[in-house]
Amino acid sequence: MSLLKPFSKLPGINSANILLVEFEETFQQSLADALVEETAVTVNVRLAKSLPLPKENEENRPRIDLVVFIINLTTELSFQSAEASLKCLDSGFFLGKVCFMVTNARNASVPTERLDSVRKLAASLHCPLLFAEDQTPAGVTNAAERLLTILKVTAGLVPMTTALYLSNLTRCTVPPDIDQPTFD
Amino acid sequence: MAASFNRSGPSDLETSSVNDQSVSSRSSNRSVRVAEKERRKNEAEDPVVLALKYFNDVEAGTPVNGNDEVEKQLVLVEKVGYSRGLSPDAISVMLEFAMSLRMGTTLCPRVLKCLIPATTVPQEAVVRAVVWLGVGKIPATTQVLFVKWVLTVFDMIDEKDQLRAIYGFIFNFVTDENLCPFICHLLYLLTRKESVRVFRVRKLLELQSKLGRQPFLLHLLSLYKVFCPELVTLSIPSRMRSGFKNHTSPWKSALLFVQKRNGSQVSSNVSLAVTVKDKTSTRKRKHHHLELPKLSSVVNKPAQTETSSSRKLVPLTQLHSFAQLLENMHRIELPSQMGSLLGSSMALHYLDCVQDESALLRLNFWLGYSLHEEFLFCSDGGASQYSEEVLQFLNRLLSTQHFLQEGFSSSEAFLYKFLTVWDGALYRPEILGLLSNIPVIPSSQIGRLLFEPLMQLFFTSSLFFKCGLIECLNNMLLKWLTWHSVYALEDDLDISLHSHTSINMTLSGFKDSVMELVLFVGRLASVGLQLEGCHSVLLSFVLDFYETACDTFLKYGLPLVLLPPSGVFYPALLASDPVSVDRLAYIMYRYKANLTSAKNQEKVTEQAFHISRQTFREFNSYIAVMANYLWNSRVFHPGMGVQLEKELLLKSNVPEYWTSFDLIHHPAFMSYAIDFHRKCWPGRKDMDLNSIKLSKPWGWYLEYLFTQGFDGLKLFFQGNVRQQKAQGDGQGDSTPTQAR
Numbered sequence: 001m002s003l004l005k006p007f008s009k010l011p012g013i014n015s016a017n018i019l020l021v022e023f024e025e026t027f028q029q030s031l032a033d034a035l036v037e038e039t040a041v042t043v044n045v046r047l048a049k050s051l052p053l054p055k056e057n058e059e060n061r062p063r064i065d066l067v068v069f070i071i072n073l074t075t076e077l078s079f080q081s082a083e084a085s086l087k088c089l090d091s092g093f094f095l096g097k098v099c100f101m102v103t104n105a106r107n108a109s110v111p112t113e114r115l116d117s118v119r120k121l122a123a124s125l126h127c128p129l130l131f132a133e134d135q136t137p138a139g140v141t142n143a144a145e146r147l148l149t150i151l152k153v154t155a156g157l158v159p160m161t162t163a164l165y166l167s168n169l170t171r172c173t174v175p176p177d178i179d180q181p182t183f184d
Numbered sequence: 185m186a187a188s189f190n191r192s193g194p195s196d197l198e199t200s201s202v203n204d205q206s207v208s209s210r211s212s213n214r215s216v217r218v219a220e221k222e223r224r225k226n227e228a229e230d231p232v233v234l235a236l237k238y239f240n241d242v243e244a245g246t247p248v249n250g251n252d253e254v255e256k257q258l259v260l261v262e263k264v265g266y267s268r269g270l271s272p273d274a275i276s277v278m279l280e281f282a283m284s285l286r287m288g289t290t291l292c293p294r295v296l297k298c299l300i301p302a303t304t305v306p307q308e309a310v311v312r313a314v315v316w317l318g319v320g321k322i323p324a325t326t327q328v329l330f331v332k333w334v335l336t337v338f339d340m341i342d343e344k345d346q347l348r349a350i351y352g353f354i355f356n357f358v359t360d361e362n363l364c365p366f367i368c369h370l371l372y373l374l375t376r377k378e379s380v381r382v383f384r385v386r387k388l389l390e391l392q393s394k395l396g397r398q399p400f401l402l403h404l405l406s407l408y409k410v411f412c413p414e415l416v417t418l419s420i421p422s423r424m425r426s427g428f429k430n431h432t433s434p435w436k437s438a439l440l441f442v443q444k445r446n447g448s449q450v451s452s453n454v455s456l457a458v459t460v461k462d463k464t465s466t467r468k469r470k471h472h473h474l475e476l477p478k479l480s481s482v483v484n485k486p487a488q489t490e491t492s493s494s495r496k497l498v499p500l501t502q503l504h505s506f507a508q509l510l511e512n513m514h515r516i517e518l519p520s521q522m523g524s525l526l527g528s529s530m531a532l533h534y535l536d537c538v539q540d541e542s543a544l545l546r547l548n549f550w551l552g553y554s555l556h557e558e559f560l561f562c563s564d565g566g567a568s569q570y571s572e573e574v575l576q577f578l579n580r581l582l583s584t585q586h587f588l589q590e591g592f593s594s595s596e597a598f599l600y601k602f603l604t605v606w607d608g609a610l611y612r613p614e615i616l617g618l619l620s621n622i623p624v625i626p627s628s629q630i631g632r633l634l635f636e637p638l639m640q641l642f643f644t645s646s647l648f649f650k651c652g653l654i655e656c657l658n659n660m661l662l663k664w665l666t667w668h669s670v671y672a673l674e675d676d677l678d679i680s681l682h683s684h685t686s687i688n689m690t691l692s693g694f695k696d697s698v699m700e701l702v703l704f705v706g707r708l709a710s711v712g713l714q715l716e717g718c719h720s721v722l723l724s725f726v727l728d729f730y731e732t733a734c735d736t737f738l739k740y741g742l743p744l745v746l747l748p749p750s751g752v753f754y755p756a757l758l759a760s761d762p763v764s765v766d767r768l769a770y771i772m773y774r775y776k777a778n779l780t781s782a783k784n785q786e787k788v789t790e791q792a793f794h795i796s797r798q799t800f801r802e803f804n805s806y807i808a809v810m811a812n813y814l815w816n817s818r819v820f821h822p823g824m825g826v827q828l829e830k831e832l833l834l835k836s837n838v839p840e841y842w843t844s845f846d847l848i849h850h851p852a853f854m855s856y857a858i859d860f861h862r863k864c865w866p867g868r869k870d871m872d873l874n875s876i877k878l879s880k881p882w883g884w885y886l887e888y889l890f891t892q893g894f895d896g897l898k899l900f901f902q903g904n905v906r907q908q909k910a911q912g913d914g915q916g917d918s919t920p921t922q923a924r
Contacts, residue, residue, distance in 0.1 A: 105605040106559065106560055106605055128640060128644060129640070130607070131606060131607045132607050133607050133609070133610055138609060139610065141609075142608060143607065145646050146608065146644045146645055146646070149644055149645065149646060150644055153715075158717075159717070160714055160715075161714065161715055166643060166715075169639065169643045169711060170639070170640050170643045170644050171640075172640065173636050
């Protein structure tokens, strides 16, 4: 199994590369379309169903600046696939170059335990956890915008900050049960 | 046949409305009646009517297995139920058929599932079904299914007086372990002051000791406590799990579908009922899931209501002016659907000044339930196809909160949950608006409930969101401070922020919360400015916030002064737009006013608060930095906030680097200096900005700047900087006056 490494290649000038990993391969396409609208920097979007990535393209694959795991909460499989794919990432990625994006979090049919386990996973890896409304165009645009905000930092395009610094501010925390706050 | 079951038809409606209906609404009544007749004529040939006739007449004990007839008819009814919804008569027939178990228990759940009302549910049918529930042959799961159905369609039951009349009968079912959570919910919706009795309270407490502190029991008990505090001595936690968790999404989505479908057909009729208080509108009030119900009363004939209680109740619907409201303040009958209060200004006036907490409790309950159902547990995964409607609802909620000048606790609880799954864009203005209305949160909770989710959103979102959030937090701070200045008790240091929020807070607790908030914004702003390259729009919103924060003592009487962090101070001081520098000067001027007046008060009264030396020291160093940068041309002076090594500065080859940020060379003011230079010495060919630095032109230059509208600088200058006339070189030297 080949590990995907964050620092094995040189960065391109004024460009950023993002890898979207989604088991269902439904949301990633529309998200990619929204991501490449960015004009200030050249954004290369790579799509994958799961990791590891195939060996043959290894040579001409650019350096990946941000890996995004898209997890659809309505299926258990989506979460399991992401969990398995995480093992194919070099530990260097977890210094701020991985983030999770969750869809369908407000769906009634989603068991709360599943969201909790995603939260726990993201918190244990010190990664940010973003929520996205994948069913509306405005939601997709917003999700792309937020990913770009992170991507620009992880690609080193924002002066005075680094991926690790940002992830320290945005990493997911496991909230205790909000239902029963101990107020009195 | 259907006609014979039409108990709650227009005739009933008519008698109830004769008392207080205007002529115009009576004529609209007539048009409804005509339409009804037309409809009935069409139905005569309808196969559904035949199916209903079958279910009405079928004999008890008819076998189900192998009975094609019943299968055929049921499929027909199901089809109509799921597509168009069933008429009130059809519902009573089918409910009666199912609950009487005429054809055994197998068909019962299936029938219940397709009971989707098209308009309303006749109360009598429900009452009869509840009676069948008591007969006791129905399996437990079906019983639960029935009560769930009643809860789902509760808002569509045409009247509730008879249901309230059998309150005691329904109450008996709480002892049933399976039914208890659902019965409690139903009782919650039906409870009135008269229903609260000692023996019922005792029964509930007994159940609680048996089942543990179940949320459904606590909710019902809390309502009892509100009505009769003397009967319930139990302490109820001030915040509980929001709402009863009786999600019935299959019904809800079916109901929604039917209502949407019918909505297009009935919409023409809706336009007839323009006024909120038109009684005919009650029959078609719920076409959309988030539409506010029309204000309607549960009491139809005011003359003969409440025989048990001595006082006469007046429904809110019958009040048309503020004067009437004042007269009847003590005997208002609340509507059965609390959500309708949001739509009526009269009701809001009542809510605002009413002492009785039950109205707010019920409103909060309804609101919490609908917010939860619609935003956190969407059946369609949140596709906002009803967004127009949702926007209207949220805006109505916002305007209600603005009217009452406080947030509802249920919307607060909802927000805490929603923030953890928010994408930062969905209904952004409305959510941020609601967020700025939340009451003060204890400092021990504020980080977990508010700051953590907000921080994750803030740093991953666009500049636009960052500005919006800072503005929202500014409004939140403003509201908290305003509440404080209104509710603070004069003689005591303790304040009670209860009004309608049930939090009692000591002054020190309140101070801690405000401090947490200001420090949090300080953190967000420092790092946000750094990430966004000190964007001047973001800086402007941050300075907005500090314009509120600098005046906590003088304007709002809160003994607390918190300075901006250097991550905000320096970006503002070194900003490239003069407005930011000017605003910073104004903010520092206000800080000085607050600090000196606090100092004076400390001298006069012993009881006054103590501001730490650290704050004064920090403030003085800020003032010194500002004066040295802007007036004295002493940048990077040793001992100040920003220091650079001398060698490094020399290496940079900037000539006279120490003057780089004075009012002449500051990037924000350079253009003013050039303009002044031109005006002052129109003939001069070569521009020498340093000549402004001479004593006389420097004074003129300041005057010139002050005439350009930099009032902040002017106030700061007058308050802090003494002009010293040095004799030898004639250059003015200014020293900052210190606050301590």
